[in-house]
Amino acid sequence: MKIGVLALQGNFSIHYKKILEFGETPIYVKNKENLFQCDGLIIPGGESTVMSKMLDYNNLRKTIIDIKDKISIMGVCAGMVLLSKTNSSRNLKTLSIMDFEVERNGYGRQIHSFNSKINFIPSKKNIDVCFIRAPKVLRYSKKIKCLAKLNQDPILLTDGRHLALSFHPEYSSSFEIYNYFKNIIKVN
Numbered sequence: 001m002k003i004g005v006l007a008l009q010g011n012f013s014i015h016y017k018k019i020l021e022f023g024e025t026p027i028y029v030k031n032k033e034n035l036f037q038c039d040g041l042i043i044p045g046g047e048s049t050v051m052s053k054m055l056d057y058n059n060l061r062k063t064i065i066d067i068k069d070k071i072s073i074m075g076v077c078a079g080m081v082l083l084s085k086t087n088s089s090r091n092l093k094t095l096s097i098m099d100f101e102v103e104r105n106g107y108g109r110q111i112h113s114f115n116s117k118i119n120f121i122p123s124k125k126n127i128d129v130c131f132i133r134a135p136k137v138l139r140y141s142k143k144i145k146c147l148a149k150l151n152q153d154p155i156l157l158t159d160g161r162h163l164a165l166s167f168h169p170e171y172s173s174s175f176e177i178y179n180y181f182k183n184i185i186k187v188n
């Protein structure tokens with residue numbers, strides 16, 4: 001299985017290593033040709049405003065939207081912002097692939113970064129993950145399922161094809177989230 005990692009900005013290399021450790025084939029996605037080789041795509045954490053601009057500079061925005069019903073996408077942190085329908089601003093145009101909205105940096109600034117044990121509802125396993133200027137979910141539609149919460153707040157959403165995470169699974173020793181994503185790719 002080929003899993004692409006959008007490599008325009010942000011911490012794409014850690015996902016690349018995780019996919020290798022996980023026994024699947026990672027591909028850095030920098031252009032359309034790379035994207036067309038992928039069964040799944042990870043949009044990593046970083047800066048959603050910069051990534052939004054880089055999607056346009058690299059002519060990838062329309063292609064990602066065009067193939068959204070053929071591949072599965074996992075959006076991590078800034079990637080979650082990009083998957084959402086959060087209102088666009090001058091610096092940020094989201095992809096509007098999943099029907100939810102977030103508040104960027106809703107869990108605070110860089111100095112408020114934290115680790116937390118979360119319960120992954122599908123496997124009932126606890127996973128240690130970290131939150132870095134994480135987006136807070138404000139609303140999600142009935143078509144979307146919440147797979148984990150932090151206190152009462154949704155932090156992991158799926159529409160059955162795509163996954164959106166407020167936190168970073170790549171800094172965890174667990175492969176639980178990657179495994180779930182792999183199974184979503186297989187089913188779709």
Ligand code: GLN
Nearest residue numbers: 045046047048077078133
């Ligand atoms: N706050 C960043 C943004 O909205 C995301 C931070 C991250 O990806 N760790 O783009």
